[in-house]
Amino acid sequence: MKKHFEITIKFDWCKKCGICYYVCPTGALEKGAMAEPVIANIDKCVGCSMCENLCPDFAIDVKEKDTEKRGVKVGN
Ligand code: SF4
Numbered sequence: 564m565k566k567h568f569e570i571t572i573k574f575d576w577c578k579k580c581g582i583c584y585y586v587c588p589t590g591a592l593e594k595g596a597m598a599e600p601v602i603a604n605i606d607k608c609v610g611c612s613m614c615e616n617l618c619p620d621f622a623i624d625v626k627e628k629d630t631e632k633r634g635v636k637v638g639n
């Protein structure tokens with residue numbers, strides 16, 4: 564089952580350094596007109612958290628959406 568993710572960008576904290584969209588391996592994040600990160604295609608996000616982990620300003624959160632996890636057995 565495909566997992567879905569939610570990305571939150573705190574633009575107050577973002578300094579538009581571009582790290583997040585340069586490291587994003589799937590193109591889910593792209594460079595905006597003012598060099599800000601844009602969530603270009605959330606369906607492409609694979610939840611690798613590279614953007615979140617490498618953002619120097621802690622401006623990105625990646626969370627798995629749990630809507631499709633319901634009914635899926637986790638653990639034993
Ligand atoms: S890595 Fe962080 S500070 Fe840099 S552009 Fe992305 S969200 Fe903004």
Ligand code: SF4
Pocket residue numbers: 568570583586587588589590591592607608609610611612613614615625
């Ligand atoms: S979690 Fe990974 S795939 Fe998703 S937007 Fe961030 S870098 Fe791209």
